[in-house]
Amino acid sequence: MSLDQHPDFPAGWDLSKVIPGELEVPDDLSGEDVDDIAPGIVATYEPRVPVLAKAGGASMVALSRTARFTGLSVRYFSIGMKAVSFLGWRYVRAHDLQEVIGGMAKSSDWNKVKQERHSRWRFLGWTGGVTAGLNLAGWIALAEGTSLDAVGLSTAIPPTVTGLAAGVGITLYGRYRDQRPDIAPQMMIAEQDNPDSDEPYPLAVCQSPGQVEECISRAFAWEGIGTRSVRVLGYRGWGWEIDVVLKGATPGKVNAVADQLDSHFGIGTGGTLIEPDLDDNSHVTLRLVQTDPFADMPRPAVHAPNSLSVRDAVVYGRCMDGSSLELRLRGMFMLIIGSSGSAKTKGALRSLAEVITACRDAIAIEMDPVKDGIREFSEVMALPPIRGGKECTEKLRWMRDIASGRNQVKSAKEMGDLWEPTPEDPAIFGIVDEFIFLPQEAKDLAIEIIRIGRETGVYLIFAAQEATQDSLGDAIASAVTYRVMLASRSEDIPLVLGKGASAMGYRPDRLRPAVDDERVYDAGKFYMAGPGFDRPVLWRWNRFERDQIRQAVREREQAGRPWFDHASLAAADLLHVIRRDGQAGEVSLADRLEALDAQGGVDDARTVAFLLRTFGEKPFLPTTEELLPALGEAGFELDATSLAQVLRKHAPAVASTRQEWDGKQVRGWSRGAVEQAAAGLIDPAKARLRAA
Structure with missing residues (x-):
């Protein structure tokens, strides 16, 4: 019998789980045992739980619940009985009074304790008498008002009820103490449940918003800070916001006693965060951090090569409230201060460099006068890693000259008020780590760049471990766009974020730097001030792994990176000084003149440059025999008179001379005369001064 021949199976059967087959019945059954042939019938049954199983399950549930209730009741009663016995003993012995008076060092102390003991025994006697009276009244009421025998059941009911009430009370009290493990043996109730107590208690014991509000009110009152209202805004996953x-x-x-508040609340160092209301100085938002707000921060992904622009808002990290840290590179001057282990280099600078080197319209130069900086990005930097104070000073001078020269380029290209970055005319970012070790000349150059670079697309990002007045340099902190403080010293706060910043809730001095790879603490967390960042809340930089950066650098190097624009180098007279390989070549006058000619707007630069290359190392060349034929072959239409006019136009004091050439006296020009004309082209002011 084939299964396919019987389509009357229940709906919803999964036939793929039925083993296909067919029951074959021979035509001749004479040689077969018919009783051994299984019938070809499929019988279906609806699944159900047997009635006895249901009854047994309910019984077991009732039994287990009863057993659990009984066990807990016995446990709670034992805890309560133990506590009541201990507290009763302390009460009758007046131990609490002895603790208040500081022991019994004098006879008067003994007398006070003795009198208190007698008073308490009298109170217990009166309480016992009242209880016995109530039981007697109950017995009389039962005997007179009911049909119960006066000597039988009515006699047992009052004391039994009294005993049950006491047992229930002791059991409930035992349950209360079991759920309040912080209660000391000598305490009757927890501090948070005592309305007459002002003693602070830990935040961890709070089980409701009301207890959190009471916890904060007590802690503030303990530190002498009055409150009009305390209202819980909610639990945020990392802690409470109030x-x-x-x-x-x-x-x-409040900020002055933040360390003491940490202790009152029983949270980690730096866990009490205060954000004042700028419109109401009596109003603050209090954040009590119990767990790391950034524990669930996902690992960031690197950006694709040339996928970004300096105009894009890019995510660099996250705020403790879950919002993203979005910044635009265009117009960014940034100062970053963080002690060793704060993730200043591997967090802040690495995140910034990752974005800059992914931009199709930006290039970066990386400098460090004393350490090795962010060398992992060296293959995609515009210049090789720059190390040492002298070399850093030289490169900052180049950046200053480019920033200054770009004003002419900006006008020539009709860009408007601000430099318009493109892949051909990229923005330039100088990343300077440990800038406090720069020579004073380099710091002065940096200040010049800050003052003129915003309009010409030349920016600086500074980083250092401290910000003392002498090391910070004049006006750097006040002139940058963004100021970032990771774990830092308290004396650095007013220098970087301004006076009064600590009182406003900016407390990077309460952040803990990392010790090693396992004890990272608050590494990467920071406070930030700048346009759009006026709240003292914690932020955290993205943390890229070195393997991520290596892979990204390889991909970006293969894709190609923008470089210095020709016009800016020419305007800064650096066209043949800054090379793609970072090596500064020997610059000739001809090179500089050709750069001026490429820049445009300078007459005769190409002509004089050609003359210098024609001279080579020769001190003299005749006009008719050498110079004019060479100029003609190169396409210059000049005769002896016009050549003299060109040279005297830029060096009025020069003149042709007669010298011997191939055995005869000929008129020509010395190389020195042409060099004077070249100098006049490069710096006309000096040429005029020399001529005068």
Whole structure:
């Protein structure tokens, strides 16, 4: 019998799980045992739980619940009985009074304790008498008002009820103490449940928003800070966010006792964060951090080669409230301060360099006068790694000259008020780590770049471990666009973020730098001030692994990176100084003149450059025999008179001379005369001064 011949199977059967087959019945069954042939019938049954199984399950559930209730009741009763016995003993012995008076060192102390003991025994006697009276009244009521025998059941009911009430009370008290493990043996109730207590208690014992509000009110009151209202805004996953209205206090006073508040709340160092309301100085938002707000921060992905622009808003990290840290590179001057282990280089600078080197319209130069900086990006930097104070000074001078020269280029290309970055005319970013070790000349150059670079697309990003007045340099902190402080010293805060920043809640001094790869603590977390960043909240940089950066650098190197634009180098007289391989070549006058000619707007530069190359190392060349034929072959239409006019136009004092050439006296020009004309082209002011 084939299964396919019987389509009357239940709907919904998965026939793929039925083993296909066919029951074959021979035509001649004479030699077969018919009883051994299985019938070809399929019988289906609806799945169900047997009635006895259901009854057994309900019984077991009832039994288990009863057993659990009984076990917990016995446990709670034992805990309560133990606590009541201990507290009762302390009560009758007046131990609490002895603790208040600091022991019994004098006879008067003994007398006070003795009197208190007698008073308490009298109170217990009166309490016992009242209880016995109530039981007696209950017995009389039962005997007179009911049909119960006066000597039988009515006699047992009052004391039994009293005993049950006491047992229930002791059991409930035992349950209360079991759920409040922080209660000391000598305490009757927890501090958070005592309305008459002002003693602070840890945040961890709070089980409701109301207890959190009471916890904060007590901690503030303990530190002498009055509050008009305390209202929980919610639990944020990392901790509590609370709205507080102060009474007779300022946000600065709250920040001054932040360390003590950490202790009252029982949270980690730096866990108490305060954000004042700029419109109401009595209003603050309090954040109590119990766990790392960035624990669930995903690993960032690197950007594709040349996929970004300096105009794009790019994510560099995250805020503790979950919002993204978005910044635009265009117009960015940034100062980053962070102690060793704060992730200043591997967090902040690496994140910034990752974005800059992914931009199709930006190039970067990386400098470090004392360490090795972010060398992992060296293959995609515009110049090889720059190390040492002298070399850093030279490259900052180049950047200053480019920033200055770009004003002419910007006008010539009709860009408008600001430099318009493109792949052909990229923005330039100088990343300077450990800038406090730069020579003073380099710091002065950096200040010049800050003052003129914004309009010409030349920017600087500074990083250092500290920000003392002498090392910070004049006006650097106040002139940059963004100021970032990772784990830092308290004395650095007013220099970087301004006076009063600590009172406003900016406390990078309470962040803990990393010790090693396992104890990272607050590495990468920071406070930030700048346009759009006026709140003292914690941020965290993206953390890229070195393997990610290596792979990204290889891909970007293969895809190709933009480089210095020709016009800017020419305007800065650096066209043949800055080379793609980073090596500064020997610059000739002819090179510089050709750069001027490429820039445009300078007459005769190409002519004089050609003359210099024609001279080579020769001190003298005749006009008719050498110079004019060479100029004609190169396409210059000049005769002896016009050649003299060109040279005297830029060096009025020069003149042709007669010298011997091939055995005869001929008129010509010396190389020195042509060099003077070249100098006049490069710096006309000096040429006029020399002529005068």
